[in-house]
Amino acid sequence: xxxxxxxxxxxxxxxxxxxxxxxxxxxxxxxxxxxxxxxxxxxxxxxxxxxxxxxxxxxxxxxxxxxxxxxxxxxxxxxxxxxxxxxxxxxxxxxxxxxxxxxxxxxxxxxxxxxxxxxxxxxxxxxxxxxxxxxxxxxxxxxxxxxxxxxxxxxxxxxxxxxxxxxxxxxxxxxx
Amino acid sequence: xxxxxxxxxxxxxxxxxxxxxxxxxxxxxxxxxxxxxxxxxxxxxxxxxxxxxxxxxxxxxxxxxxxxxxxxxxxxxxxxxxxxxxxxxxxxxxxxxxxxxxxxxxxxxxxxxxxxxxxxxxxxxxxxxxxxxxxxxxxxxxxxxxxxxxxxxxxxxxxxxxxxxxxxxxxxxxxxxxxxxxxxxxxxxxxxxx
Numbered sequence: 411x412x413x414x415x416x417x418x419x420x421x422x423x424x425x426x427x428x429x430x431x432x433x434x435x436x437x438x439x440x441x442x443x444x445x446x447x448x449x450x451x452x453x454x455x456x457x458x459x460x461x462x463x464x465x466x467x468x469x470x471x472x473x474x475x476x477x478x479x480x481x482x483x484x485x486x487x488x489x490x491x492x493x494x495x496x497x498x499x500x501x502x503x504x505x506x507x508x509x510x511x512x513x514x515x516x517x518x519x520x521x522x523x524x525x526x527x528x529x530x531x532x533x534x535x536x537x538x539x540x541x542x543x544x545x546x547x548x549x550x551x552x553x554x555x556x557x558x559x560x561x562x563x564x565x566x567x568x569x570x571x572x573x574x575x576x577x578x579x580x581x582x583x584x585x586x
Numbered sequence: 587x588x589x590x591x592x593x594x595x596x597x598x599x600x601x602x603x604x605x606x607x608x609x610x611x612x613x614x615x616x617x618x619x620x621x622x623x624x625x626x627x628x629x630x631x632x633x634x635x636x637x638x639x640x641x642x643x644x645x646x647x648x649x650x651x652x653x654x655x656x657x658x659x660x661x662x663x664x665x666x667x668x669x670x671x672x673x674x675x676x677x678x679x680x681x682x683x684x685x686x687x688x689x690x691x692x693x694x695x696x697x698x699x700x701x702x703x704x705x706x707x708x709x710x711x712x713x714x715x716x717x718x719x720x721x722x723x724x725x726x727x728x729x730x731x732x733x734x735x736x737x738x739x740x741x742x743x744x745x746x747x748x749x750x751x752x753x754x755x756x757x758x759x760x761x762x763x764x765x766x767x768x769x770x771x772x773x774x775x776x777x778x779x780x
Contacts, residue, residue: 490700491684492707495664495677513665514674516714516722518707531722533714537666548720563666 478502478557479579485510486559488520498559501532501542502578504552511542539566543575593740594699596747602693603645603757604750607765609686609701610641611746615775616682616708619675622778623663627670633658634683641683644690645757645765655687674711675776678704702743705775709736712776739775 478500485500486493498521501509510517510525511532522531532545539556546553553575556562561582562570570577597605617638624631637658640650662680665673682701689697713730714722730736749768753761 490703491659491681492677492704495662495681496674497666514711516711519710519727520703520707522722522727533719533722535669535671545720560666 476557476578478508478555481508482557482559482579485521485524488524489518490520492518493559497538499538499542500557500578501539501546501553501575502555502557503546504554507546507549507551509542509546509549509551509553511538511545513538537563537566540569543570543573593702593743593747594695596744597698597702598695600747600750601755602689603755604753605693605695605698606641606645606686606689607750607753607757608743608746609682609689609698610638610645611765611769611772612701612705612743612775613638613641613679613682613686614769615742615772616675616679616705618774618778619672619708619776620679623668623670623672623676626672627668629663629668629676630661631676633661634680637683637687641686641690642762642766645762649690650687652687652691655684658687659684671715672778675708678708705739706736708775709733709739735776742772 482498482500486496486498489496489498496518497513498517499509499511501511503509506528508529509532510521510529511534512518512521513536515535516533517525517531525531530545530549532541534541534545539558539562542556543553553573555576555578556570557577557579558566561580562577563582564584567577567581597608600608620631620634623629633654637650637654640654644650658680662684663673663677665677668676670676682704685697685701685704688694710730713733713735714726717726717729719726746768753764757765
């Protein structure tokens with residue numbers, strides 16, 4: 411009896427959180443001028459949901475954002491406090507290889523040490539997301555999606571839309 | 587970097603004041619990149635310079651105000667906001683100073699270990715930039731690890747440890763003068779050629 415009451419309580423709390431997130435994302439969708447980062451092509455709402463969830467999560471990629479998002483966060487954690495100032499991006503390709511890039515000219519050794527088979531370390535200055543997509547193309551691969559360890563900035567989001575590549579993690583909220 | 591774990595073991599055997607002095611010597615080698623970055627971009631490096639002075643004072647007496655560290659962390663250069671080629675080295679210098687301040691408060695050797703990692707990261711990123719390529723490779727990593735600049739930094743760290751071991755337990759004015767002389771005469775971590 412007592413156990414059921416506790417479970418009922420937990421279910422109500424879980425439902426409440428779900429309702430809050432749905433409401434929050436809908437509110438962003440309808441009221442806040444996120445047109446700079448929200449894509450009309452995101453017909454399934456994934457990108458807009460990512461904006462909302464990113465806002466809630468302090469713009470960090472977190473659980474529930476898929477394998478690439480989790481991997482980007484995991485690799486960034488290897489950098490210690492540097493992770494708050496450097497972005498790691500995971501670019502998925504049609505061919506199955508993942509390109510790992512950063513917002514610096516190369517990956518730091520702690521990140522390099524974590525790379526496994528099927529992951530390629532990209533080099534090159536600029537934002538991690540752009541470096542990842544460009545590296546994939548230079549290697550003759552087809553980039554399909556990019557996740558980043560920090561919020562994807564509006565210019566990178568636009569770059570990804572133009573390139574037909576999906577944003578797989580939260581977008582950076584623009585102050586308004 | 588090469589010998590990083592070995593250096594941490596050697597440093598851990600030093601007294602906290604000597605560990606702090608070791609970290610300050612490393613920071614002074616990284617400082618030219620931060621100053622050059624600030625001059626080129628208008629980045630305000632004043633809190634790092636104030637923290638540096640406070641840390642030198644702490645060698646003789648006390649710790650550094652945590653508020654100063656918080657200010658430094660807030661203003662550290664973000665690699666997405668600056669495209670200047672020295673951004674990563676300036677960031678690493680800023681983070682080294684943050685760990686130095688934290689070390690004056692808790693004396694945990696983890697901060698010194700992280701400082702060594704940041705020194706190695708700066709060298710790795712610099713050496714990577716000398717060999718432009720689309721992707722990194724294990725061969726390139728090995729070449730970087732064996733580069734004379736990497737070996738030179740490892741030697742300097744070992745020499746610093748020997749030098750610090752020879753100083754008295756309590757740093758008097760003579761010891762501080764000797765340390766400052768060493769700090770000002772050492773070559774920077776990276777050759778600034780941009």
